Amino acid sequence: MDFSPSPVMQALLPKVRSFLDEHVMPLEAGLARGFWALQPELDHVRARAKQVGLWQPQVRREAGGMGLSVLEHGMVSEVLGRTPLGHYALGCQAPDAGNLELLLEYATDDQRESFLRPLLDGTARSAFGMTEPEHAGSNPVWLSTRADDDGAAWVLHGHKWFTTAVDGAAFVIVMAVTDPDAAPHERASMIVVPTETPVRNIPIMGEAGEGWLSHGEIRLHGARVPKANLLGPRGRGFALAQARLGPGRIHHCMRWLGVCERSFEALVHRAATRELAPGRTLGEQQTVQTWIADARAEIDAARLLVLRAAWTIDHEGLERAREQISLIKFFTADVMLRVIDRALQAHGAAGMTDEVVLSHFYRHERGARIYDGPDEVHRAVVAKRILSQARREAGQP
Numbered sequence: 083m084d085f086s087p088s089p090v091m092q093a094l095l096p097k098v099r100s101f102l103d104e105h106v107m108p109l110e111a112g113l114a115r116g117f118w119a120l121q122p123e124l125d126h127v128r129a130r131a132k133q134v135g136l137w138q139p140q141v142r143r144e145a146g147g148m149g150l151s152v153l154e155h156g157m158v159s160e161v162l163g164r165t166p167l168g169h170y171a172l173g174c175q176a177p178d179a180g181n182l183e184l185l186l187e188y189a190t191d192d193q194r195e196s197f198l199r200p201l202l203d204g205t206a207r208s209a210f211g212m213t214e215p216e217h218a219g220s221n222p223v224w225l226s227t228r229a230d231d232d233g234a235a236w237v238l239h240g241h242k243w244f245t246t247a248v249d250g251a252a253f254v255i256v257m258a259v260t261d262p263d264a265a266p267h268e269r270a271s272m273i274v275v276p277t278e279t280p281v282r283n284i285p286i287m288g289e290a291g292e293g294w295l296s297h298g299e300i301r302l303h304g305a306r307v308p309k310a311n312l313l314g315p316r317g318r319g320f321a322l323a324q325a326r327l328g329p330g331r332i333h334h335c336m337r338w339l340g341v342c343e344r345s346f347e348a349l350v351h352r353a354a355t356r357e358l359a360p361g362r363t364l365g366e367q368q369t370v371q372t373w374i375a376d377a378r379a380e381i382d383a384a385r386l387l388v389l390r391a392a393w394t395i396d397h398e399g400l401e402r403a404r405e406q407i408s409l410i411k412f413f414t415a416d417v418m419l420r421v422i423d424r425a426l427q428a429h430g431a432a433g434m435t436d437e438v439v440l441s442h443f444y445r446h447e448r449g450a451r452i453y454d455g456p457d458e459v460h461r462a463v464v465a466k467r468i469l470s471q472a473r474r475e476a477g478q479p
């Protein structure tokens with residue numbers, strides 16, 4: 083395995099970094115004003131990203147993106163993750179990135195025109211509605227939301243929450259039961275639902291957020307959508323969700339490495355410059371030195387695991403990388419949260435304020451251990467595969 087950046091990447095990565103430094107980082111100060119206030123400036127930055135050839139790194143070239151491999155996108159994504167606005171600026175933010183992949187793979191011609199094209203252009207946003215408050219989201223085949231075929235349309239009844247970025251989204255891809263009598267993994271389908279429904283943004287640790295920076299709750303009371311809004315084959319929603327979440331998880335891990343590096347830099351800077359007494363810096367404390375050394379080792383280890391998983395997807399396919407994806411999902415989330423926490427601690431009271439990005443990371447990245455499969459589920463996936471291999475080797479059934 084060779085993770086060294088190609089000459090193309092060696093030129094691209096500094097370009098992405100300086101684009102962020104020049105155009106995106108300065109907008110961070112506006113995060114406290116909310117997404118809607120920031121949006122005009124973000125639109126401006128996105129237009130500029132397109133002009134300079136930095137639009138949608140993960141999307142293939144024929145569709146207007148940069149056509150990077152998973153490994154290459156990982157390297158770019160780490161740079162973008164340094165700021166909460168990095169992925170949005172280049173049009174590769176969740177949940178649109180996952181929805182784009184679904185639509186590129188499964189959309190009909192009409193769906194491409196109505197739903198895919200605006201996402202590729204960045205003129206619309208989308209959301210993904212699977213989790214329901216009434217059921218354990220970690221058991222994805224247990225859903226109450228129904229879509230009934232009344233001959234002319236799908237009629238939806240259901241309740242979704244934590245539908246990230248549904249506020250202001252043009253549509254949400256809803257997982258709904260269309261075939262209640264089928265086998266559990268074949269009951270649900272994906273249906274594209276234009277979002278005219280009112281949305282409640284759920285407060286997250288005191289902040290409800292808005293627009294792309296929010297997580298909404300939606301109720302579908304008899305919403306009618308055309309039959310043609312079925313995405314992919316009927317009854318295949320679960321399989322499509324698995325296909326969507328595989329690369330989605332790796333995208334998150336790549337972004338988290340950027341969060342790690344930014345937080346690490348803040349930790350080191352604070353330790354090197356904060357004086358506890360004249361001429362005596364925080365970094366002289368052995369506890370803080372341990373934080374720094376451990377964080378460096380853990381981030382480097384996480385990066386190598388993430389790059390290995392990306393390499394495996396590129397060279398051997400998603401299926402072969404499943405265990406590695408589970409492994410990096412819980413490992414990287416854990417490393418990131420520890421690094422953010424240490425960096426925040428080193429900043430003392432200032433770390434709690436919205437004047438440093440660490441408090442934003444602390445609030446908004448805690449969910450990393452929960453979404454796209456809680457840690458415990460991913461650990462179980464890894465352990466079960468290892469145990470079943472051991473049973474096979476021991477000649478047990």
Ligand SMILES: Cc1cc2nc3c(=O)[nH]c(=O)nc-3n(C[C@H](O)[C@H](O)[C@H](O)COP(=O)(O)OP(=O)(O)OC[C@H]3O[C@@H](n4cnc5c(N)ncnc54)[C@H](O)[C@@H]3O)c2cc1C
Binds near residue numbers: 177
């Ligand atoms: C920030 C954020 C954004 C999200 N965005 C979206 C989105 O855009 N669209 C969407 O559909 N959903 C989204 N979700 C929802 C997310 O997918 C679910 O929260 C997740 O699947 C867990 O489901 P749950 O919250 O119902 O927890 P539960 O399933 O009730 O689980 C609760 C806890 O139980 C433990 N647990 C669960 N299963 C096991 C197990 N097998 N073994 C041991 N312990 C276990 C875990 O610690 C877990 O955290 C988002 C969540 C967050 C926090």
